Amino acid sequence: MKAAVLRELKQELSIEEVTIAKPKGREVLVRTMASGVCHSDLHIIDGLLPSPIPTVLGHESAGIVEQVGEDVTEFSPGDHVIGCPSAFCGKCNYCLVGQSFLCAGQGSLNRVRGDQPRLAGADGKSIRQFGNISSFAEQMLVHANGLVKIRDDMPLDRAALIGCGVTTGLGAAINTAKVAPGETVVVLGCGGVGLSIIQGCRIAGANRIIAVDTMPWKLELARKVGATDTINGAEVNALEAVKELTSGGVDYAFEAIGLKQTVEQAYAMVKPAGALVMVGALPAGVNVEFHALDLVISQKRILGSMMGSNRFRIDMPRYVEFYMSGRLKLDEMISERFSIDEINIAIEKLRGGKLARGVIDFSIG
Ligand code: ZN
Ligand code: ZN
Numbered sequence: 001m002k003a004a005v006l007r008e009l010k011q012e013l014s015i016e017e018v019t020i021a022k023p024k025g026r027e028v029l030v031r032t033m034a035s036g037v038c039h040s041d042l043h044i045i046d047g048l049l050p051s052p053i054p055t056v057l058g059h060e061s062a063g064i065v066e067q068v069g070e071d072v073t074e075f076s077p078g079d080h081v082i083g084c085p086s087a088f089c090g091k092c093n094y095c096l097v098g099q100s101f102l103c104a105g106q107g108s109l110n111r112v113r114g115d116q117p118r119l120a121g122a123d124g125k126s127i128r129q130f131g132n133i134s135s136f137a138e139q140m141l142v143h144a145n146g147l148v149k150i151r152d153d154m155p156l157d158r159a160a161l162i163g164c165g166v167t168t169g170l171g172a173a174i175n176t177a178k179v180a181p182g183e184t185v186v187v188l189g190c191g192g193v194g195l196s197i198i199q200g201c202r203i204a205g206a207n208r209i210i211a212v213d214t215m216p217w218k219l220e221l222a223r224k225v226g227a228t229d230t231i232n233g234a235e236v237n238a239l240e241a242v243k244e245l246t247s248g249g250v251d252y253a254f255e256a257i258g259l260k261q262t263v264e265q266a267y268a269m270v271k272p273a274g275a276l277v278m279v280g281a282l283p284a285g286v287n288v289e290f291h292a293l294d295l296v297i298s299q300k301r302i303l304g305s306m307m308g309s310n311r312f313r314i315d316m317p318r319y320v321e322f323y324m325s326g327r328l329k330l331d332e333m334i335s336e337r338f339s340i341d342e343i344n345i346a347i348e349k350l351r352g353g354k355l356a357r358g359v360i361d362f363s364i365g
Helices: 039-045 156-162 165-177 192-204 216-225 238-246 260-269 292-298 312-324 340-351
Strands: 002-005 014-017 027-037 061-068 080-083 139-143 147-149 184-188 208-213 229-232 250-255 270-278 301-304 334-338 357-361
Touching (some): 014 340, 027 080, 027 340, 061 156, 080 156, 156 165, 156 312, 156 334, 165 270, 208 216, 208 238, 216 229, 229 238, 238 260, 260 270, 340 357
Parallel strands (some): 184 208, 250 270, 270 301, 334 357
Antiparallel strands (some): 002 014, 027 061, 027 139, 061 080
């Protein structure tokens, strides 16, 4: 099968013939129909998030089951599925208390050393699978605990977005922050994740949703998906503008960029007893600073949010229903579709901030 392999950091992905093993045990072989290109993929290519290479990236995907291992009972060939990087072991303490997004047993979902690797290059050498998924490829061989079945009439290119960005954003609002009806929020960064946070806040019933970005087209998109106010951070001081709009601060400030400066700015936008929700992935090794006494006196809270604190087998079918009933807007979020052969163009456009979401559509060429 054809796959895009990361062989060297900061270089283009190489389109190659890759061998994929047959499913056994709890494994499922999935025909990839669509894969979003996420900032985490870009961060790994650029060396900002450490990950072993060679690898096939891509972790925001949807497809159709082709074949299942002998111990798989919950999927059959023909099922439509979304892949999620938050695969759960179902046995560790985090899984048992319902925090499977923190699963400590993900290692047990891989093949053991000495087994035929799931992915191998033309030279027969093993290629590392990324996030139990590797969706920049025509097929995926994944553990069943990293998949969820969805209804057949959900378009798969839009379903793919739910695999990472949409779940990260909706979950940050609904699961991590638990935004309540009537509350006021600000979202810094209006890419795929930021737009999903805005939608999560709207669905949760927030009254005022302020979007901050430096690109006018992203702010326009933010309004389309539910922002009530927009601030162009390149034109005005975003902190002052938010304080003015809210007479003193917001209940929740979501940071979806991953920069020290905007994390600290978001913290300053929060009113006493409110919370900063950190969603953007900062490069490894970066520290952020807060005024410690202010934190104590104001009782502000700082929440990390990973993959939308998801329990994806429950959350993702709900998000699909949000889309089918018109509450979750996904069509608007797809800026452009690419074939797998055009993946380096998609990555370059993402790097240049030109896409809300780019999708690799395997039905193209
Ligand atoms: Zn992602
Ligand atoms: Zn677990």
